[in-house]
Amino acid sequence: MSKIPTLLTIVGLTLALTACGSSDSPDATDAAAASSPAAECTASGSLSDSVKVTGDFGAPLEISIDAPLEPTTSQRTVAIEGEGTDTAKEGSIVEMAITVYNAKTDELVQPTTYSTDGASLVIGINDTSTLLPGIVRAANCAVEGDRIVTVSPAADAFTDQGTTGVAAGEPVIFVMDVITVIENVPTQASGADQPAEGGFPTVALADDGAPTITIPATDALTDLKISTLKKGNGGVVTDGASVAVAYTGALWATGETFDSSWGRADYSLFPTNGVIAGFTEALVGQTVGSQVLAVIPPEFGYGEEGTQGISGTDTLVFVIDILAVAGGPEA
Known part of the structure; x- marks a missing residue:
C-alpha cells in the first residue's frame, strides 16, 4: 500500500464520497461488470430526467425531486451542456463542484460552496476503488461546462x-458542475534537464521514465532539500491544488525503495495539503512537466513515530514527476 495516502487528511465531501462498500458485494460486482467506469457513457433515464435542477452553472442550485426514486442502475442526464473541447475518458482528470442528495428522502446530504478557491472535488477517471462508482461514471464523458x-x-x-x-441501501443523486477536464495526462515528466546538484542522491531513468535512486555513501542530509531535475513549462502547482504525479520513495539509510507508483497506476492524484509536509514542499511552486528530487528528514516526513517500514529516524528520498494540476486558487 502506498505510504503517501496514509498521511492524507480527508475531510468533508472527500470523506463522504470515498468508496465504503465491499467489492465482494454481489450488487456492486454486477453493477461494475455492467458499466465499467470508462467503458462507455452512462445513459440517461426517466429517473435522472425527472430531477429538475435550476440555477446558473457554478452557482447554488435549486432542485425538484419526485422522491422516492428507486434506480436499479445509474442514470445520467446532462442538464446544461458545456462547450469544452476535451472529453473525460479513462485516465482523465475532472474538477467539479458537486452536490449530493438522498434520492429516497430528497434531503440534501452534501452541499457545495462553489468556491472561487477551487472545486469541491477533483477525481481521476480510472477505477472505482477509491471513489464511489456513481461519481466516476457520471464524470466519464463529461466536458467543461456540463x-x-x-x-x-x-x-x-x-x-x-x-x-x-x-x-x-438508499439511492443518491449527484449534481456536478464540471469546471475542468484534463483529457490526457502525461505518463512522465517532459521538462528540460537541469544541472545536477552536489550532495544529492543520483537518479537514473528507464525508457518509460521510471527512476532508480542511488544513495551516496555519506550521512543523510539533515535539512529538507529539494532539487529540480527537469523543469517543465506547464501550470504552477498552488497550495491546496490536486496534483497528478508519478513518484518513487526510497530510504536514505538502506537505499531500499519503500513505495512507488510506477507499475501500479499511470498517476497518483492527491491534494498538496493532504500529504507529508516534505512532499508538499516539493510540489508547491513547481510547474507541470517538472521532475523534482526531495530529501525529507523525519520532522518533514512521518515524524518520530514513523510508519510501516519507516522508522522515526529515517530520511526519505522521493523522485516526483509532476504530470498535471487541477483545483486550488489560480491552478
Missing part, C-alpha cells in the same frame, strides 16, 4: 453501509 444530474442505486453509492444522511 451540469450533470446522476441518480445512482446504493450499489454505485454507499452500498449497505450508508453514510451521514444516507441510510444503508
Whole structure:
C-alpha cells in the first residue's frame, strides 16, 4: 500500500464520497461488470430526467425531486451542456463542484460552496476503488461546462453501509458542475534537464521514465532539500491544488525503495495539503512537466513515530514527476 495516502487528511465531501462498500458485494460486482467506469457513457433515464435542477452553472442550485426514486442502475442526464473541447475518458482528470442528495428522502446530504478557491472535488477517471462508482461514471464523458444530474442505486453509492444522511441501501443523486477536464495526462515528466546538484542522491531513468535512486555513501542530509531535475513549462502547482504525479520513495539509510507508483497506476492524484509536509514542499511552486528530487528528514516526513517500514529516524528520498494540476486558487 502506498505510504503517501496514509498521511492524507480527508475531510468533508472527500470523506463522504470515498468508496465504503465491499467489492465482494454481489450488487456492486454486477453493477461494475455492467458499466465499467470508462467503458462507455452512462445513459440517461426517466429517473435522472425527472430531477429538475435550476440555477446558473457554478452557482447554488435549486432542485425538484419526485422522491422516492428507486434506480436499479445509474442514470445520467446532462442538464446544461458545456462547450469544452476535451472529453473525460479513462485516465482523465475532472474538477467539479458537486452536490449530493438522498434520492429516497430528497434531503440534501452534501452541499457545495462553489468556491472561487477551487472545486469541491477533483477525481481521476480510472477505477472505482477509491471513489464511489456513481461519481466516476457520471464524470466519464463529461466536458467543461456540463451540469450533470446522476441518480445512482446504493450499489454505485454507499452500498449497505450508508453514510451521514444516507441510510444503508438508499439511492443518491449527484449534481456536478464540471469546471475542468484534463483529457490526457502525461505518463512522465517532459521538462528540460537541469544541472545536477552536489550532495544529492543520483537518479537514473528507464525508457518509460521510471527512476532508480542511488544513495551516496555519506550521512543523510539533515535539512529538507529539494532539487529540480527537469523543469517543465506547464501550470504552477498552488497550495491546496490536486496534483497528478508519478513518484518513487526510497530510504536514505538502506537505499531500499519503500513505495512507488510506477507499475501500479499511470498517476497518483492527491491534494498538496493532504500529504507529508516534505512532499508538499516539493510540489508547491513547481510547474507541470517538472521532475523534482526531495530529501525529507523525519520532522518533514512521518515524524518520530514513523510508519510501516519507516522508522522515526529515517530520511526519505522521493523522485516526483509532476504530470498535471487541477483545483486550488489560480491552478
